[in-house]
Amino acid sequence: MQILNLILVFLVVVIQALSAGHALLYKRDPRASWAWIVTCILFPPFGSVLYFLLGINRVRTKAQKLKSYWPEYELKFQGSEAIKTVLDFRIFAEEFHYFATLSDAITFRPLLTNNHIDILKNGDQAYPTMLRAIRQAREYVFLSTYIFDTKDTGKKFIDELDKAKQRGIDVRVLVDGIGELYSLPRVSKLLKQRQVPCCRFLPPKLFPPSPYINLRNHRKLMIVDGELGFTGGMNIRDQHVLKEDTNTINRVQDIHFQLTGPVVNQMEQIFLEDWGFSTGNFDQSPKEPAQGTGKAICKSITVGPDEDLNKLTKILEGTISLSKHKVSIMTPYFLPTREILGALQSAALKGVEVNVVLPAKNNLFYVHWATRNMLWEVLQYGVRVFYQPPPFAHTKLFLVDGFYAQIGSANLDPRSLRLNFEGVVEVYDKSFTQTLTEHVDSTIQNSREVTLEEVDSRSLPVRIGDSICWLFSPYF
DSSP: OHHHHHHHHHHHHHHHHHHHHHHHHHOSSHHHHHHHHHHHHHSTTHHHHHIIIIIOOOHHHHHHHGGGGOHHHHHHHOSTTHHHHHOOGGGSOHHHHHHHHHHHHHHOOOOEEEEEEEEEEHHHHHHHHHHHHHHTOSSEEEEEESOBOOSHHHHHHHHHHHHHHHTTOEEEEEEETTGGGGSSSOHHHHHHHTTOOEEEESOOOBTTBOTTTTOOBOOOEEEETTTEEEEESOOBOGGGOOOTTOOOSSOEEOEEEEEESTHHHHHHHHHHHHHHHHHSOOOOOOOOOOOOOOSEEEEEEEESSSTTTTHHHHHHHHHHHHOSSEEEEEOSOBOOOHHHHHHHHHHHHTTOEEEEEEESSOSSHHHHHHHHHHTHHHHTTTOEEEEEOSSEEOOOEEEETTTEEEEESOOBSHIIIIISBEEEEEEEOHHHHHHHHHHHHHHHHTSEEEOHHHHHTOOHHHHHHHHHHHHTGGGO
């Protein structure tokens, strides 16, 4: 018995050393590395088990392999020189050129001209438009979402997807393995009952336990026939329908977008990569880009804990630094990295108008508390922060100088910037960006500004609660 105990102690020590050593060698953030090392050493063996489940990024290597499945497509659409064949920089003013060069250097994905974007506010506008697109599909419908509710709104989508499949349309639905648990019965079960192809992204498992529990697919994409694309922050839920005759509780404001033009092809590539990653089936290459007639210049940007790690952070930091007049941010979750914080502070100090619009009442109280703990860092440098009144605002917008916009599923928090797989579309279009800027400005008119005095006057118990939530914010 004593020998057995010694063997167990030895094994625990070895596991501690291996897990702590792995964190030391492979964690990029020194704070995260320290946190995991301390956890592994001080809480044996549970700290090592926790690190095994949540701390190791196993997706990176597997995701990198996906790039080899469409080599011809990659050669046509990527490379630092590709943008010069797609876009004549002479149509750009100087500021456009710097923004585009920055993004091209980070993403190696070219900007595409001749796109058009329609703004769809809340589920009242977005869902009927999406359902109509499914009804009118001729070849295929690819749908990816984080939450796919199975109440009234979800049933409408399930019915239309089923009818499309019965017409011979290639229908594929990708839902997140955790996100689909927000609603019962699960949408994957209902779709499979109707024999509609559906796959879950990294579904949780108890036996054996899933090591990917913390890595979620938060993208919202729908592509129809390679010609029509939808993206934004909106899940498929009753809460997004805001018309007055509904009795839905916990209603949610949001904006979705309908896109036409060549950028839809990039969105389709993202879906097919995710589908192949989840199913192992790479049976289709993206369709050739559709010809568009719009004025928007666009690019799809992928975000995730694979080879795309930190790309969005670098682009956000760079575009804020390049701003000259105005930066408008609307997001439900505001916990930016130190680099983005520094860029916002510097922009405000050099005279740029920086506005951040947050929900007055957040659906995640601990995120609201954690955000409140760090707001002084931007307020003291002249960044203006506003609390938007209910219903809860889930909208995600990043707008710079009236010509540059980012739309999509990413929030400004650690989960979106480091842990989730996100989809963002970069847009260069003055008319489109100015319309969204006017939306943010009108929202500010009906919002309450947060002052530095208000943040500093919090009571000690509130400060402690906010600080504790902020301490755990990298793991939200």
